[in-house]
Amino acid sequence: MTGRPDVADRATAGFSHGYDATPAGRWAAPGRVNLIGEHTDYNDGFVLPFALPLRTVVAADPQPGERWTVRSEIADRPVDFGAADADTPGRVTGWGGYVAGVVWALREAGYAVPGARLAVASDVPLGSGLSSSAALEAAVLAALADLGGLDLPAERRPRLAQRAENGYVGAPTGIMDQSAVIRCRAGHALFLDCRDESVDHVPFDLDAVGLAILVIDSRAPHRHADGEYASRRAACERAADLLGVPALRDVPVADLDAALGRLPDDETRRRVRHVVTENQRVLDTVALLRAGRVAEIGPLLTASHASMRDDFAITVPEVDTAVEAALAAGALGARMTGGGFGGCVLALVEASAAEPVAAAVRSAYAGRGFAAPDTLTALPASGATRLP
Numbered sequence: 001m002t003g004r005p006d007v008a009d010r011a012t013a014g015f016s017h018g019y020d021a022t023p024a025g026r027w028a029a030p031g032r033v034n035l036i037g038e039h040t041d042y043n044d045g046f047v048l049p050f051a052l053p054l055r056t057v058v059a060a061d062p063q064p065g066e067r068w069t070v071r072s073e074i075a076d077r078p079v080d081f082g083a084a085d086a087d088t089p090g091r092v093t094g095w096g097g098y099v100a101g102v103v104w105a106l107r108e109a110g111y112a113v114p115g116a117r118l119a120v121a122s123d124v125p126l127g128s129g130l131s132s133s134a135a136l137e138a139a140v141l142a143a144l145a146d147l148g149g150l151d152l153p154a155e156r157r158p159r160l161a162q163r164a165e166n167g168y169v170g171a172p173t174g175i176m177d178q179s180a181v182i183r184c185r186a187g188h189a190l191f192l193d194c195r196d197e198s199v200d201h202v203p204f205d206l207d208a209v210g211l212a213i214l215v216i217d218s219r220a221p222h223r224h225a226d227g228e229y230a231s232r233r234a235a236c237e238r239a240a241d242l243l244g245v246p247a248l249r250d251v252p253v254a255d256l257d258a259a260l261g262r263l264p265d266d267e268t269r270r271r272v273r274h275v276v277t278e279n280q281r282v283l284d285t286v287a288l289l290r291a292g293r294v295a296e297i298g299p300l301l302t303a304s305h306a307s308m309r310d311d312f313a314i315t316v317p318e319v320d321t322a323v324e325a326a327l328a329a330g331a332l333g334a335r336m337t338g339g340g341f342g343g344c345v346l347a348l349v350e351a352s353a354a355e356p357v358a359a360a361v362r363s364a365y366a367g368r369g370f371a372a373p374d375t376l377t378a379l380p381a382s383g384a385t386r387l388p
C-alpha cells in the first residue's frame with residue numbers, strides 16, 4: 001500500500017475522472033479479521049471480529065431513473081445495470097454482482113432505491129479472507145441509503161448485505177462479515193450473538209497493553225474454497241437435525257460428549273466438536289478481555305487453530321506453516337482467521353516482537369518454497385461510515 005494515494009482521494013478521483021463530475025458524498029467500510037469464532041456464525045453461535053484500518057470507499061451521486069453505473073479502480077470498464085438486471089439474481093457477475101446484489105436486496109425488502117453513479121477504490125486486499133466483498137456491500141449500502149434518504153438503521157444493514165451475498169451472488173455465508181464491517185467500533189472487538197444479532201463492544205486496546213495483532217496473508221491459492229465452505233455448512237445443518245436442535249449453538253459444551261455419542265460417523269463428530277468448542281472459546285476469550293487479561297487469550301487462539309486444522313479440516317499447509325512459525329518465534333497465540341482454505345493468519349504478539357515474528361514466518365515460507373507472505377499489524381478500527 002505504501003506510496004499509494006489515500007483511498008478516499010482515489011475514489012473521488014475515480015468518480016471525477018469517470019463521470020466528469022463531483023460526487024455527492026463518499027462512504028467507507030473496512031475489511032475485518034475475526035479474532036476468534038470460526039464457522040460458528042451460520043450455526044447461530046458467537047463470533048468476535050474487529051474492523052481493520054484498511055477500507056473500501058465508494059464515491060457516489062444520484063442519477064435519474066432505475067439505473068446504476070459503477071466504476072472501480074480494478075476494472076477498465078464500468079458496470080452498468082438497470083432494474084431488470086438487479087431483480088434477477090446472478091445476472092450481474094464479478095465484482096459488480098456485489099453492487100447489484102445490494103440493490104436487489106434493498107428492492108426486495110421494499111425500499112425505493114435511488115439510481116446512482118458510483119466509483120469504488122479499496123485498500124482491502126481481494127481474495128485474502130479480509131472481507132473485501134462485505135466491505136464493498138456495506139459501503140454501497142451506506143451510499144444508497146443516504147442518497148435515497150432510506151430509513152435504514154445500522155442494525156438492519158448486515159442482514160441486507162448478507163442477503164445480497166447469499167441471494168444475488170450465491171455465496172452461502174453467515175452474518176459475521178457484514179456485521180463486522182458495519183457495526184464494529186474503534187478500539188473494540190465486536191462480540192456478536194449470531195442468533196439474535198445482539199452485540200457487545202468489548203474493549204480491545206492492544207496498544208495500551210503493549211501487544212499487537214500481526215495479520216499474515218498466507219497467499220495460499222483458494223483451493224475449492226466455495227464448495228468446501230458450503231459442504232461444511234451443510235454438514236453442520238445435518239448434524240443439528242440429527243441431534244434434534246435448531247442449530248449447533250444449542251449444544252452446550254457440557255453436553256458435547258453425549259451429543260457426539262449420538263452421531264453416526266467420525267467426520268460429523270469432528271465437525272460438531274469444532275463448532276461446540278469454538279463457541280466456548282469465544283465466550284472464554286470475551287471473559288478474559290473483559291477482565292483485562294488480554295495476553296491470556298493466546299492459548300485460546302492457538303486451540304482454535306488446532307480445532308480448525310484437526311476437526312473442521314479447513315486449513316492448508318501455508319496457514320499451518322505461518323501459525324507454527326509465529327508460535328515458534330514467540331507469538332502468544334496464532335490462528336487462521338476467516339472461512340479457510342487460504343486467507344490470513346493472525347498472531348497475538350508483544351508489540352516489539354511483531355517484526356521478528358513476521359521475519360520468522362517469511363523465513364519459514366522461504367524454506368518451504370511458498371510465495372512470500374504479506375504482513376500488517378492491525379489495531380481495531382471503526383465500521384462503515386459516511387466520510388466528511
Ligand code: GAF
Pocket residue numbers: 037038039040041042173174175176177338339340
Ligand atoms: C466467511 C463467511 F463469510 C462468514 O460468514 C463466516 O462463516 C466465516 O467464513 C467463517 O467463520 O468469512
